Amino acid sequence: MNTQNGSTTDALQFPIAVQIVIIDLDGTLLDTAEDLAEAANEMLRELQQETLPLSTIKHFIGKGVPRLVKRTLTNSLDGEPDSELFAQALPIYERCYARHLHVHTRPYADVVTGLDRLKQNNFHLICVTNKAEAFTLPLLRATGLLDYFELVLSGDSLPRCKPDPLPLLHACEQFGVSPESALLIGDSLNDAIAARAAGCHVFCVPYGYNEGRDVHELNCDAVVGSILEAAGRITRSS
Ligand SMILES: O=C(O)COP(=O)(O)O
Numbered sequence: 074m075n076t077q078n079g080s081t082t083d084a085l086q087f088p089i090a091v092q093i094v095i096i097d098l099d100g101t102l103l104d105t106a107e108d109l110a111e112a113a114n115e116m117l118r119e120l121q122q123e124t125l126p127l128s129t130i131k132h133f134i135g136k137g138v139p140r141l142v143k144r145t146l147t148n149s150l151d152g153e154p155d156s157e158l159f160a161q162a163l164p165i166y167e168r169c170y171a172r173h174l175h176v177h178t179r180p181y182a183d184v185v186t187g188l189d190r191l192k193q194n195n196f197h198l199i200c201v202t203n204k205a206e207a208f209t210l211p212l213l214r215a216t217g218l219l220d221y222f223e224l225v226l227s228g229d230s231l232p233r234c235k236p237d238p239l240p241l242l243h244a245c246e247q248f249g250v251s252p253e254s255a256l257l258i259g260d261s262l263n264d265a266i267a268a269r270a271a272g273c274h275v276f277c278v279p280y281g282y283n284e285g286r287d288v289h290e291l292n293c294d295a296v297v298g299s300i301l302e303a304a305g306r307i308t309r310s311s
């Protein structure tokens with residue numbers, strides 16, 4: 074029995090046999106924090122509020138654009154700004170981020186080699202992100218990653234997003250595979266909770282954005298240094 078991270082599942086044998094690999098975007102595939110933060114600070118300046126350091130805004134990434142705006146306006150993870158201020162701020166943020174989408178944003182090390190390896194090994198690849206679709210698709214295209222994915226589900230593609238299991242269950246259904254034949258690679262508690270609720274395997278990378286929750290404390294099957302390392306820990310089941 075594996076009691077690591079409080080889980081009591083049977084010890085996993087690596088490599089794990091799966092058919093589909095679902096990958097998170099912000100903080101896992103792409104280092105988006107600088108562009109997200111520049112847009113947030115441009116919004117604050119337009120609203121004549123104090124700007125915030127990149128290190129603070131990094132912790133606010135994870136639950137989609139509206140939450141990022143609320144967190145930025147209140148400088149707190151659970152803050153609820155005045156509703157009129159929020160209604161004014163959201164379109165400003167969206168306009169600023171559309172302009173800043175891929176100024177600094179780049180794939181992390183070993184993302185492209187990892188995706189190549191996964192493709193060579195015949196895994197179906199799916200991207201599941203809490204980012205709004207209007208930003209997800211242009212960003213994946215601009216960074217050369219879009220063509221790797223057979224399906225992209227954004228934060229507003231379905232009625233509920235991560236940590237709800239719905240996007241993962243939807244992806245499994247689309248490919249006709251059971252959740253235990255799917256692996257999610259992510260960077261945060263949202264990913265770990267969604268994967269566990271869906272019944273999927275989950276690996277976490279330690280370099281992303283985790284809302285202040287170290288991935289080593291999360292209930293995941295492995296912490297992997299890169300997408301390439303993740304590719305080495307799974308095998309294609311038929
Ligand atoms: O947009 C966000 O806040 C997080 O997006 P992610 O699900 O790709 O990490």
Ligand SMILES: [Mg+2]
Nearest residue numbers: 097099100260
């Ligand atoms: Mg993420």
